[in-house]
Amino acid sequence: MVEDWKSYEPLIIPDIPNLHRIEVYEEHDGYRAFRRILDNPEEWSRTNVTNEVKAANIRGRGGAGFNAGLKWSFMPQPDERPRYLACNGDESEPGTFKDRNIFEFNPHLFIEGALIAAYAMSVDVIYVYIRGEYIDWVRIFEKAVEEAYEKGYLGEDILGTGIDIEMYTTYGAGAYICGEETGMLESLEGKRGYPRIKPPFPAQKGLWGNPTTINNIETLANVPLVINNGADWYQSIGAEDHNGPVLYGISGHVNKPGVYEYPAGMPVEDLIYDVAGGIRGNKELKALIPGGTSTPVLRADQLEGVSMDSNSLRDAGSMMGTAGMVVLDEDTDMVDLLWRITHFFHHESCGQCTPCREGTGWLEKVLLKIKNGEGEIKDLDLLLDMTTQMEGRTICALADAAAWPVRHTINRFRDEFEERCKKSVHAVA
Amino acid sequence: MPEVFIDNERYEFEGDYMALQFILDLGKEVPFFCYHPSMSIPANCRQCMVKAGQYIKDEETGEYELDENGERKIRWFPKMQTSCALKLSDGMVIQTQETSEEAERAQKDTLEFLLINHPLDCPICDQAGECPLQIQTYKYGPEGSRFEVKKVHKPKRVQLGPRVTLDAERCINCTRCVRFAEEISETNQLTIVSRGDKNYPMTAPSETFDDPYSLNTVDICPVGALTSTDFRFKARVWEMNQTPSIDITNGKGCNIDLWTRDNEVLRITPRHNPEVNDYWMPDEGREAFEQFNKNRVSRPSITLDENNQSNTSWNNAVETFAEILEAHDPDQLAVFGTPHASVEENYAFNKFFNLLGASNARFTPHIIPGYGDDFLITDDQAPNTNGCRLINLEETDDTGIQSAVTSAKVVIILSDDLVGRGVLSADDLADRYTISLATNQSDTTEASDLVIPITCVAEHAASYVNIDGRIQRSFPAKETKYTNRRLNLEMSEGRLDRYGTNFDNWVNEEHKIDCLPVWEFLNHLGERIGLEFQYDHSRAIFDEMSDRIDPLKGISYERMDEELGVQLPIEQQEVTQA
Amino acid sequence: MTEQELAFTQDELDEIERIKAKFPTNKAATLRVLWVAQEKYGHVKPEVQNLVADTLDLPRSHVHGVASFYTQYYKEETGTYVLDVCTCLSCQVCGGYDILHHLEDELGIKAGETTEDGMFTIQEVECLGACGYAPMLQVTNGVYANNLTKEKVDKLIENLRKGKKPEFESMVMRQNEKRKKELSQ
Structure with missing residues (x-):
């Protein structure tokens, strides 16, 4: 647990006006980490970069919390195939509104992190996938990418090193499931965002069948900090x-x-x-x-x-x-809250696999019944049963994500749910 | 060799195998819907769940690690696995619903989900009786339903294309149809639209599902979402007989099943043959069922005056035919075999006239250049062009046929609408005595003086050599006036056949055609003119051919049945318009 | 509008080429070109979907499947302004439904409907990623209006009727005091 947080100065989004402009970012040591790597390719070999990031243990900020460096190390040895880094800026988990701050206030930190990741994994093309609703942030971020190209951090022969890395920004059009990493790959390929079965994992067969790593925006924004200050500092x-x-x-x-x-x-x-x-x-x-x-x-x-x-x-x-x-x-109505959560998952289930497509709708309909005062106690057990029927049975984790809140909200606020059922028109003594 | 353990039995395997296919190949069962062996694996129905794990091997010794009871230790995978997408690896342990309660439960759970929004309208659904969802629900599903809220409503009775009707509420989103149009027929006419439980398959709004292979989606649909517009509501599947046969509408010779009820062919579906058509067939081949029922030549007929044909007796037909033959020299006859009839028919027909002293029958291939595709539709419109070549009929172009007619007094045509397909005109035949041995009414039979009704592929056992030189055969599926299901052991007998009598309203004698196999007719004709010619069955003809024709050595009906047809050692000939 | 009348201008075609250049396949450009089309026509009704498919040389069914999957594409014509009111989670507990119902009352339509004058469409939508500024709404797939009150909504409607869209609002972190100060100057 952190105790001395009051003296903490932000590192990802430091309090520097106009930091989104590349000159300002450079003035504040921006792109230093990337330059250091390029200037010292022996000390900072691709493997060493990966190992440093792995040692820092940057837990993925997109929700799964997986060690980012370890993820990078899953990429196969380079062969004739193109290699991709897909940056997940879909940010559509309700309650989440952080990555847009990076796009808006410190986009170059993320670009630099993505560049370091691309270098470490010998990636040719970086895609940045942003949710379609964030169109204003897409425009802001695209400007930053343009600046980075102008300054020679992106494109062909980066800073005279002979390294070529392209960064393309693109955006979705309204689908939570495209925040799931393989759903995002499908969307990047211009398709319906149906998550893919794993294996094969994206590192083996990702975008267009080629080696691909997917990282969250905030995760990558941590990378320059690790390179500048070392894994030990980061661990501290x-x-x-x-x-x-x-x-x-x-x-x-x-x-x-x-x-x-x-x-x-x-x-x-x-x-x-x-x-x-x-x-x-x-x-x-x-x-x-x-x-x-x-x-x-x-x-x-x-x-x-x-x-x-x-x-x-x-x-x-x-x-x-x-x-x-x-x-x-204290005034929050947990029945209403849970119904609205299931409504969300019902709306966002891609419909590809059975337990999620059918289960999310059933959960919502039963909860609506309870919310409308027509529920019965047995409905609560039905809901709990359904969660076990959904969890771990689908291609991606959306069904799990839909099941957990139902299970835990009912279990942790059972009284409130039973109360509502007892008042119901169907109530039995 | 790598080993796997399925339901406590050890099996060896070689190469890449997915668990489900391996289990199915063993003759065991795991329920599934979306998996299809010829298409990509989306693992989306989640029905084929099994419990899986791995025996733990000591890395140094390579020996399995044992627990305190001396049993091998297993590391179970944390989640249930869809067996369709589970690649077998050495030492893998799999428990299906037979040995794992968890697998059984998972399968039951998935079925419960599949059924909640399904209309459960089996009593009015065409798929009932051959519906994987229905069958697997009986076998593995829950007994009742706990679903007491409103089902999702979706479009019903949508005419997806000219031949396929969609009921989106029955759809379980297995995507087999979409994958078929993407991966097999490659027309890309279908997609899944919308999202979540509102999903269903559809064409683009301005398009129609007129894929030339569209009806295959009806076959592979595991529910009654896609049904055949033509066959809808015609018959319950359990009332029909299913008889293996060969598609005679083109040169590919797709393996098919003829579905009959009361001696009417009601539908045609593809029969799996990896060497020829895999699981598929073109829609055109399915429409052929009409020609087995309708517009048939039934009872011989004879031209009395200029334009009028009248039915006549078999005796009179034999007598008339004999008199014509007796009145002419063999070189006054123009005898035409046909790629539209079987090898046996052509052989017997040709042999008969050889015995009379005529030279080999001529035939002309029936080719429409550019008609075919690279898949199952061919330029060749006939099923047996290579069969005619095999028995050395004289191949000629249209002009050859025309000149043969010009120099003849009598024209004898075996089952080929030479007028209809533009090789001859009715005028060409006007001044010649023309005899047609035919299955169906056509421009040619109309221009003929004597018409002998013969059996079609649905009524006899006979073989056909496809464009790739593969010989395959048919079985009799419907009775003629002179055959009897109960006596012919090659014929299948369904419930309605077994228990129907002439007093039942579902029995109609009209469906039995008054016709004979061509060899049987020739037996009668030979007897009348004193020719030594007698074949009791097409099998006898085939046996004789296999004795006399080199490429057929060692081939029999039994081999064809066992091996799903036999590839002949004949050079593959480019079938072209001569 | 018939299909014959639909066409992209040279400028739009150039933009489409630039989009295509980002990806190794035409198919990958589907979402972006649908956006180009929606910007031009205000919707992606079937005939517009077909234009996109034909422009990219893709099966029409593919584009139809994609357009129907993503909720930001308007498959039907909408009002001049589409008000996407978030009622999800944080917005739900911070009065998102009050905002939605207030809008419905003010405009005399229900969520999913368009006013008779064709000016406004209201939609109830899922989380838009502005949870800290709840309740909020998005105007026609564009700008966010944050921290709504009934008064703010009334003002917004009034402005929109005059053709005045809200401006982009930068939500600076409370920890970034210098930035805030700069922004307010």
């Missing part, structure tokens, strides 16, 4: 086994919602009461969804001493996810 920030700066998106019933940058492992209570200014209207805290809609909700009484890192949250019965924290006050 945050919690044990979960390091580095994290963009916390705090929303819901707090006085000061927004994105905040602090080390991983922040005490939940400090984030809610100190950073985000406490609960609106001086109400009591009822629950927290710690990392986006699919992470299991925690009751206020489960939050004591919990910090925002994967171990602590796992022990508490939830997950870090995207660190998109949704704070819920």
Whole structure:
């Protein structure tokens, strides 16, 4: 757990006006990490870069929390095939609104991180896939890419090294599933965003059948920090086994919602009461969804001493996810809340595989019944049963993501659900 | 050799294998919907779940690690696996629904999901009786439904194309149809539209599903979502007989099944033959069922005066034919065999006139250049061009046929609409005595003086040599006036055949055509004119051919049945318009 | 509008070429060219989907499948302004439905409908990634209007009727005080 967070100065989005402009970024040591690598190819061989990043243990910020450097090391040896890095800026997990800040306020940090990743994996082309709704941020980010091309950081013969790396920005058109890494690959290939079966993994067969690595935007923005300051320094920030700066998106019933940058492992209570200014209207805290809609909700009484890192949250019965924290006050109607969550997954299920396509709709319909005062106690058990029928049975994790909130919200707020059913028109004594 | 353990049995395997296909090849069963051996594997129905793991091997010794009871240790995969996409590896352990309650449960769970939005309208659904969803629900599904909320509604009775009707509510989104149009027929006419539980297959709005292979999607649809517009509501599948046969509408010789009820062919579906047509056939070949039922020549007929034909008795037909033959020298006869009839028919026909002293029958291939594709549709419009060559009929072009007619007094045509296909005109035949031995009414039979009705491919056992030189054969599927299902052991007998009597309203004698196999007719004719010619069965003809014709040595009906046809050692000839 | 009348201008075709150049296949350009088409026509009804398919030399069914999968493509004609009101999670608990219902009342239509004058379409949408600024809405796949109140919504409608769209609002992190100060100057 992090205690001295009050003195923390943001690293991903530092307080520097106009940092999105490349001259300003360069003035503040921007592209230094990338240049260092290019200037010292022996010290910073592709393998050494990968190993350093692996040692830093940058946990993927897109939700899965996988070690980014380790992921890079899955890429096969270069052969005649083109190699891709696909950067996931789809950011559509409800409660999550962090990556847009990087596009807007420090795009070059991300570009530099992506370049270092591309160098380490001998990647030829970087695709940056941004959700279609973020069209304004796409435009902002495209300007930054243009600047990087003009300065010779991107394109052919980068900074005279003979290395060629292209970066292309593109965007979606409204589909949560395109945030799933292989759904995003399908969307990049211009198709319906149907996640792919694994194996083969993207590192073996990704975009157009070629080796591809997928990283989240924030994850890559951490990379230059590691190269500049070393893995040890990076390890020293945050919690044990979960390091580095994290963009916390705090929303819901707090006085000061927004994105905040602090080390991983922040005490939940400090984030809610100190950073985000406490609960609106001086109400009591009822629950927290710690990392986006699919992470299991925690009751206020489960939050004591919990910090925002994967171990602590796992022990508490939830997950870090995207660190998109949704704070819920005492007046929150958990039945309504859960119904709306299932409505989301029902709307966003791609429909490719059976348990998710059918299960998400069934969950929503039963919860709507309960919400409308027509539920029965047995419906709660049916819902719980369905979650086990969905979990682990599908191509991607959307079904799991839909199942977990149902299971945990009902289990953790069973009284509230039973109460609603008992008042129902179908209630039996 | 690498080994796998399935339901506690050890099997060896070689090469790349997916678990489901391996299990199916063993003759065991795991339920599935979206998997199809000839298409890509989307693993989207999630029905073929099995429990899988790996025996743990000591890396140094290569020996399996044992637990305290001396049993091999297993590392189970954390999730249930879809066996269709599970690649076998050495030491893999698989438990299907037969030995794993978890697998059984997972399969039951998936079926429950598949059924919640399915209309469950089996009583009015054409697929009932041959529906994988229905069958597997009976075998592996839940007993009742816990679904008490509203089903999703989708378009019904959509005319997707000229031959295929869609009921989107029945669809389980297996994407077999879409993959077929992408990967097999390559017309790309189908896609899945919308998202989530609103998904269903569709064409682009301005397009129609007129893929020349569109009806294959009906075959592979595992539910009643895609049905044949023509066959819809015509018959329940359990009322029909299924008889193996050969597509005679082109040169490919697709292996097919004829589906009959009360001696009418009601539909044609492809029969799997990896060497010829895999699981597929062109829509055109399916439409041939009409010609087996309708517009048939039934009872011999004879021209009384200028334009009027009248039915006549078999005796009179034999007598008339004999008198014509007796009145003419063999060199006054123009005898035409045909690529549209079987090898046996052509052989017997040709032999008969050889015995009379005529030279070998002529035939002209029936080719429409550019008609075919690189798949199952061929330029050759006939099923047996290579068969005619095999028995040394004299191949000629249209002009050769015309000049033979010009120099003849009598024209004898075996089952070939030479007038209809433009080789001859009715005028060419006007001044000659023309005898047609035919299955169907045509411009040629109309221009003939004597018409002898003969059996079609659906009524006899006979063989055909396709454009690639493969000989394959048919079985009798429908009775004629002179055959009887109960006596002919080669014929299949369905419930309605077995229990139907003339007093039942589903039995109609009209469906039995008054015709004879060509050899049987020639037996009668030979007897009348004192020719030594007698074949009791096409089998006897084939046996004789296999004795006398080199490429047929050692080939029999039995071999053709066992090996799904036999590739002949004949040079593959480019079939061209002569 | 008949299919014959639909065509991309040379400028649009040039843009499409630039999009195609980013990818090794034409198919990959599908989403982006649908966007180009939607920008031009205001929707991607079937005939527009066909134009996209034909321009990219792709099966029409493919483009139809894609257009129908992604919710930002308008498969039917919409009002001049489409108001996408988020009611998902954070917006739900921060009054997103109040905003939606207020809009419905003000404009006399329900979510999914278009006003008679063809000015506004209201849609209820899933999370737009502005959870800290809830409740919020997006105007015609473009700018975000954050931290909505009923008063703010009324003002927005009034402005839109005058043809005045809201401007892009930079949501600076509270920790970035210098930036904030700069922005406010």
